[in-house]
Structure formats: structure tokens, C-alpha cells
Amino acid sequence: MYLAAPLQAKCSSEAAMASISRYEIMPTPDNYTLWYEYHAGHHAGLRRTMDVLISNGDGFEEATLHDLTSTFISSAKEAEVIREASRSIQEALRSLIEVAHRAGAEADDFGIALTNLAARNYGDNKESLREMVDQLIRESRKMAGKSQSASAEMKDRSTEIEILERNLAQALADARTDSLTGTANRKAFDATIRKLAGDAMNSGDDLALLMVDADRFKHVNDTWGHQVGDEVLRHIAATLKHSVRGQDFVARYGGEEFAVLLPFTDSKSAISVAENVRHALIREPLRLALTPPMGPLTVSIGVACYEPGDPLAEWIGRADAALYQAKGEGRDCVRCA
Amino acid sequence: MPTTTKPTYCLLTDDSPTVRKVARRFLQGSDYELDDAGNGQIALEKCAIRMPDVVLLDWNMPVMNGIEFLRAAREQFGRDHPKIVVCTTESGVDYIREAMASGADDYIIKPFDAPTLHAKLSGVLAAPASV
Known part of the structure; x- marks a missing residue:
């Protein structure tokens, strides 16, 4: 081998x-x-x-390859992160089992609980892994309360596991974040749109989608370079995050395009959120000392509401079509499908 | 296909009027006879009066939820009738394993679209009876 x-x-x-x-x-x-x-x-x-x-x-095609990478390779990376965390937790488990054995008979229940946990196959499923960690922390605390002699050591191990759990949560959050802009990434968007559309189908509540695209972004990159392009994307991301409510979801959809999901929002309110974004960019422009100076940074926005039962790709397609219409009608404006 | 074929009797069991409406819209015009139930209890009563060919079954419902209906239906009517397709959201994927173990024939995840619903229902209807 x-x-x-x-x-x-x-x-x-x-x-x-x-x-x-x-x-x-x-x-x-x-x-x-x-x-x-x-x-x-x-x-x-x-x-x-x-x-x-x-x-x-x-x-x-390039797009096909990109899709394959984001579907299979990126998720494989996330699975690797989870497997790595699992290995660390397994090690922590083994030392806990040792401690429990040393603590003697009163630790029997705890030992059995631990052995059951260790025998469980949680593979790369993060939900069952988290559930296991939670249970582990509960069991450790229970045991720490029971046994005087082992309590100090047990407390150390519990802390260790809590740190592992925080690291795991951080690694999972990183796997869903766009590193350039700090918004959610495409993978997180794909998962969230399915979840929110499922909820909207269940409840019959409104759900709106904005597709937001930086105007003349290629020109920015070509004229002032990619670092300025990156600043533009960060500024748009920050403006979007400030313009939405807590329940709303902002993601970088790809390139210079952002997607915003607005639960409990009909088309009229979604258009006004989109207009707020557009005005916020005018009110709080990106200030960079550039030669030649950069004109005002603007965005075009397409709005579409979810119709329960519509395939998600069709809904996104409608928002995209509205976005292209906004681009076609002079940019720096909002259009609704 | 001969025109004398009996339409498939499908019971849409969901407390959400939106889901029932969407499923109805997708299946109308195809060879389905449709009926609604707002919870498992009503669905069970309807099954006792006339056995559906297939039940689309929501998981979270008041009065009698999906798993309770599933267990009661398998207990009362056996493993083969009616065919049951459990319908849940992404956040309910953990229930799917439990549902399949309790005698569901397949599952569908909300949001679903027309082709997926048709495929799931014809899939379970075409499947041979369990041995």
C-alpha cells in the first residue's frame, strides 16, 4: 500500500x-x-x-469546469476539514476514555457513553459530528460533577473539546465565506436559496431575490488594475450588508455579481430595498485617489420574486434577465421581472 | 394507453395550503384524481373510506404528523398500500431516514418542481410490490 x-x-x-x-x-x-x-x-x-x-x-466549457469544481472539489475540501476535525476529536475522546477508566467504577456510565460515541460513524457529515461534540461536552460535564478525583483533568479535556468545536465552527464558516468580500460565497448561496424557497413554499410567504452587478467593472479592472477592482467589490459588499435587514442574505454570486435573498418581501418592497442600495452607493461613494479619476461607482439590479413550484434556476434566470434589462436601459437602475 | 385506464387517486396531505395548491397545479391535467388532507388524521380517515394509490405526505403537521400517519397507515393497511412519498424541507433531511425505515416508499424535498413531483410519484407507482 x-x-x-x-x-x-x-x-x-x-x-x-x-x-x-x-x-x-x-x-x-x-x-x-x-x-x-x-x-x-x-x-x-x-x-x-x-x-x-x-x-x-x-x-x-470554462463554465462547466467551474461548476464541476464548485460542486465536487470545494465540497470535498469542506469534507476534508470536517474529517480533520473528526480525527482531533477522536484523539480527545481516547484520552477521555483513559481518564474515565482511571476514575474507576463510578465512571462506568461515562465510559459506556464515550465508547458509544467513539463507535459511531459520523464520516464527513457535519451535523452528526456537531451533535456528537455537544453530547461529548454534556457527558464530560456530568462526569466532572460526579468524580472528585478526575474532575480537574476532566475539566481540561472539556475545555480542549470546546476549543476544537470552536475551531470546527470557524472552519465550516470559512468554507462558506467569500474570502475577498467577506459575504457568503456561491456554495452558501446555493444551500440558502434552497432552504428559504422550501420555507416559502411551506408558509406561502413572499421571498424576493436581487441580482446586483457592478457597472462597467471590466473597465475598472482594465484601467486601474485588479486591486482597485477588489476594492470596488468590497465596497459594494459592505453597502449591501448595510442596506439589508438581519434576516436577509447577501452572497457573492460570481465575478462582480452579488445575490441578495429577501424573506417576507414582495416585489414592491424588494424594489425599494434595491433602490436603497443604489442610493447608498451614491450617498457613500468609494473614495480612491486614482489617475485618471474613477467616475461614480454604480450598480444595476434585477429583482424577481419566488413563485412556489418554480424551478430555482428559472427564478434566478428571471432575476438575471431583469438585471440585463437594467444594463440595457442605461445601467445604474433597478428592473423587476 | 387505453382510455379506460383508471386515473391514479392521489391524496395530497399537507397543512400548507400553498404546497397543496402547487402540487394540485402540477398534477392537474395529468392522469390523477386529486384529494386534499390538512393533517394525518384526516388522511387516515380518507384512506379507510377509499384507499389512495399514492399519498404525498408532509412531515410537520398539527393533530397527526407525517411519521404518526406513516406508522398508523402501515399498521392498518399493510406495507404495499398506499404508496407514500414523504415531503419535507432541507432542514428536515434527518427525518428521511426515519421515514424510509418506517415504510415510506420515497421522499421529495421542498421546494420541488413539476418534473420532480411527477418523477417521484410515477417512480413509486411503477415499483413492484414489496415481497
Whole structure:
């Protein structure tokens, strides 16, 4: 096994390079990772999806590759984070079991509880992992109360586990955050829109979507460089976050496009939220000393309300179409589907 | 297909009028005869009067919820009738395992669209009876 693993890695790596050249794909790190994972065969879902694409013979568009990466590779990274946390927690568990054994008979119940926890297979499912950590903390506290002799050591272990849990929560939050703007990322958006649309279908309450796109963003990047482009995106993200309520959800959808989900909001109120965003950008402009000076930073916004039963892609498509209409009608304006 | 085929009797069991309305809109015009129930108790009474071919079953309902209906229906009417498709939201995915273990034939997650609902219902209706 120790000999086979590097050899296999080398084969997967060569096969990935061969595929990248065969399908005339840009040799970016993401694309390389994608094809490496495909040939290594770690991920059955990725393998199946790509086999279908290969047998269709349609080739691989940039957008397709990007989708594959965000669906399979990014989630695989998150799963890796969870597995890593699981391993640490397993170690903490083992030392707790030792402590419990040393504490003697009165720790029997605790020992059994721990052994049950350790035997549980929580794989890369973060919900069951969290549930396990919570239970572990409860059991540890109970035990700490029972046993005088072991209580100090138990307290140390409990603290250790609580720190692990915080680290885990942080790692999971990072996996759902766009590192440039600090808003939620596309992956978090995809999960949240499904959840909110499910709730809206259940309750019959309104749910609106804004698609917000920076105007002439390519021009900004081309003229003042990507660092200024990044500042523009951060400024728009901050403005969006200040313009919405606590229950609303702001995400970077991709490139210079942001998506905002507004629960309990009909189209009229959604349009006024969108207008507030537009006015806030005018009221609080991005101030950068640039040569040549940058004109006012504006956004175009498309609004669409969820119709229960509509496929989510269609709903997003309607908001996008309204956004294109806003762009077509001179930018710096709001249009509603 | 011969025109004499009996329409599929489908009982939409959900306390949400929106979900019942959407499901009705999706299934109307196809070969379904539709009826509503606002909770598991009403659904159970309707089953006793006339057995549906398939029940679309919400999980969280007042009076009698999805799992209670599921257990009672399997106890009273056996494993094969009616076919039951459990309907829950993303946040209820943990219930799915429990539902499948308690005799549900399939599940669907809200929000669902028309093609998914059709596929789930025809899937369970086409499946052979359990041995």
C-alpha cells in the first residue's frame, strides 16, 4: 500500500495532464485538480458526471469546469476539514476514555457513553459530528460533577473539546465565506436559496431575490488594475450588508455579481430595498485617489420574486434577465421581472 | 394507453395550503384524481373510506404528523398500500431516514418542481410490490 499510493498518484497526475491537453482545457490549478480527482477516482459523483460529459462528446466549457469544481472539489475540501476535525476529536475522546477508566467504577456510565460515541460513524457529515461534540461536552460535564478525583483533568479535556468545536465552527464558516468580500460565497448561496424557497413554499410567504452587478467593472479592472477592482467589490459588499435587514442574505454570486435573498418581501418592497442600495452607493461613494479619476461607482439590479413550484434556476434566470434589462436601459437602475 | 385506464387517486396531505395548491397545479391535467388532507388524521380517515394509490405526505403537521400517519397507515393497511412519498424541507433531511425505515416508499424535498413531483410519484407507482 505504501508503495502503491505514490505510484497511483503519479499515474493520476499524468492522466490529468493528458486529458487537459486532449480536451484543450486551460491548464489552471483548479482544472488540474478537477482532472486529477477524476482520474484518481476518489469521488464517485464527480466520476459519474464527467463520464456523462465525456460520452456526450460536447467538450468542456470554462463554465462547466467551474461548476464541476464548485460542486465536487470545494465540497470535498469542506469534507476534508470536517474529517480533520473528526480525527482531533477522536484523539480527545481516547484520552477521555483513559481518564474515565482511571476514575474507576463510578465512571462506568461515562465510559459506556464515550465508547458509544467513539463507535459511531459520523464520516464527513457535519451535523452528526456537531451533535456528537455537544453530547461529548454534556457527558464530560456530568462526569466532572460526579468524580472528585478526575474532575480537574476532566475539566481540561472539556475545555480542549470546546476549543476544537470552536475551531470546527470557524472552519465550516470559512468554507462558506467569500474570502475577498467577506459575504457568503456561491456554495452558501446555493444551500440558502434552497432552504428559504422550501420555507416559502411551506408558509406561502413572499421571498424576493436581487441580482446586483457592478457597472462597467471590466473597465475598472482594465484601467486601474485588479486591486482597485477588489476594492470596488468590497465596497459594494459592505453597502449591501448595510442596506439589508438581519434576516436577509447577501452572497457573492460570481465575478462582480452579488445575490441578495429577501424573506417576507414582495416585489414592491424588494424594489425599494434595491433602490436603497443604489442610493447608498451614491450617498457613500468609494473614495480612491486614482489617475485618471474613477467616475461614480454604480450598480444595476434585477429583482424577481419566488413563485412556489418554480424551478430555482428559472427564478434566478428571471432575476438575471431583469438585471440585463437594467444594463440595457442605461445601467445604474433597478428592473423587476 | 387505453382510455379506460383508471386515473391514479392521489391524496395530497399537507397543512400548507400553498404546497397543496402547487402540487394540485402540477398534477392537474395529468392522469390523477386529486384529494386534499390538512393533517394525518384526516388522511387516515380518507384512506379507510377509499384507499389512495399514492399519498404525498408532509412531515410537520398539527393533530397527526407525517411519521404518526406513516406508522398508523402501515399498521392498518399493510406495507404495499398506499404508496407514500414523504415531503419535507432541507432542514428536515434527518427525518428521511426515519421515514424510509418506517415504510415510506420515497421522499421529495421542498421546494420541488413539476418534473420532480411527477418523477417521484410515477417512480413509486411503477415499483413492484414489496415481497
